[in-house]
Amino acid sequence: MRKSTFALPVVVIALVLLLSSIFIVDEREKALVLQFGRVVAVKEDPGLAFKIPLIQEVVRYDSRILSRDVEPLEVTPLDDRRLVVDAFARYRISDVTRFRQAVGAGGITIAESRLDSILRSQTREVLGSVSSNDILSSDRAALMLRIRNGAIAEARALGVDIIDVRLQSTDLPQQNLAATFERMRAEREREATDERARGQEAAQRIRAQADRTVVELVSDAQREAEIARGEADAERNSIFAEAFGRDEDFFEFYRSLTAYARALKGGNSSMVLSPDSEFFKFLKSAEGTPAPAPAPTTGAASN
Template sequence: MSGRNMTVILAAVLLLFVVSNSVFVVKETERAVMLQFGEVVKPDIQPGLHWKIPFVNNVRKFDGRVLTVDAQAERFFTQEKKALIVDSYAKFKVADTLKYYTATNGEEMRAMTLLSQRINNGLRNQVAVRTIQEVVSGERDMLMESLAVDLNKVALKELGVEVVDVRVKQIDLPPDVSESVYRRMNAEREKEAREHRAQGQELAEGIQAAADREVTVIAANAYRDAELIRGEGDAIATAIYAEAFNSDPEFYSFTRSLRAYQDAFQGSGDIMLLQPDSEFFRYLKDSKGGK
């Protein structure tokens, strides 16, 4: 191989090396800054193909997607000076590449550590002005919203990141106070249960008394109506009997005597002492009753 060919090959290799070190690509999921001897000269480089001066410029790329920082669980004190163990996390993304690089040197773990510290500071301030009830359930959503707004301002100003959301994963009582709190909560629930039972018993007694009164009224009205109907029936029966008796008094007297004989002689050992001329034997002596 001639010297000229060798020179051409070396020149081509050198050109390829220079070009490869002069071109860089920023992806859609990335954010980047250009440095010149360690100083940021071009922040917030947009996605696409870009050029740089080899050995003079250096490019630092960061993840531009929404990231998650899992803050370490910390002990915070409420307004009543009660301790709570709060475990939280936050969603964030790089917003100001210059501030982000200056504050964290472009290191994602360092950014997460600094942001985690600020999350705990914000939680400490928010929990300190609320009671346990408000932190756990009453104002939990409001606490998260206030924390996200305040944290976003601080993080954007100091770290160059935008806080998308902040959430509490878990709130626990410290082991040294959980037992006493449980006993107090149990006592409060039992007191509330007793009050509900007493109110229910009072309501039940009122309903039972009203039902008993209604039953008494209904029974009295029914008895009254029954007596009226029975009286009307007896009056009708008496009228029928009277009418039948008046239509044939002799036959009525005869049937009454037969019924009296039947009732008197039912038993085998019955003894009756009567005068022979007693009215009781009137129809036995004469089928016409003595007429």
């Protein structure tokens, strides 16, 4: 009975020591085994691990990619146009031993504080070497890469790998917004005035070109019309001359009929001619006697 009384506490103590010597490493973390504050083992693979009870302790660190928001900071680019930049970084603890040596018992809190200092310093250095237009343009991707590359070396001293750095927003300080907006509005108005002036100049040039083209086209058309008219008149005269040469009497008769048609039109005009005038040559009888004369009271042939 006395042996069992002493055996039970021993078993309990042994069980407690056994359980306290076993710990589990999760796949999302890395563990350090410390003995009196000194690193004696690194456990990076998930599963069961052992330590010496009461003498050794286990410190766990997250092995996943972590995110850190940097407090907004004011930077001054080359053109002295102050900007307020809000950035964040993604990082991962790559070397837990070095990380423990760098931050001590402070852990993630101390590491992120030192990481903020590194990122703020690199952000000011990189953005201060370019103009504000470069920061606000599509070139900001290259600037973020420069900030990341500049911070990598310093962050490795902490046992941390910086994976990415992003500028979330880039704004003007509140006190500079009104002045900046007014300057931007003035610049846009000046550009609009220049564009309107160039447009009016182009319109005048186009109208002048169109007017000159119209004059040239009309002139060419008139010239071609005159040429066609002259050729037609020449051809007509040639036909008349050929017809006159073939039968002079018929041509004279045709011309007389044309003259009758033009002279004896309806209207209030009248002509005073002698009945035996050459004008009435073809109005005489077939025997060569004149046609009956008009009434002696008028003494004229009227339309």
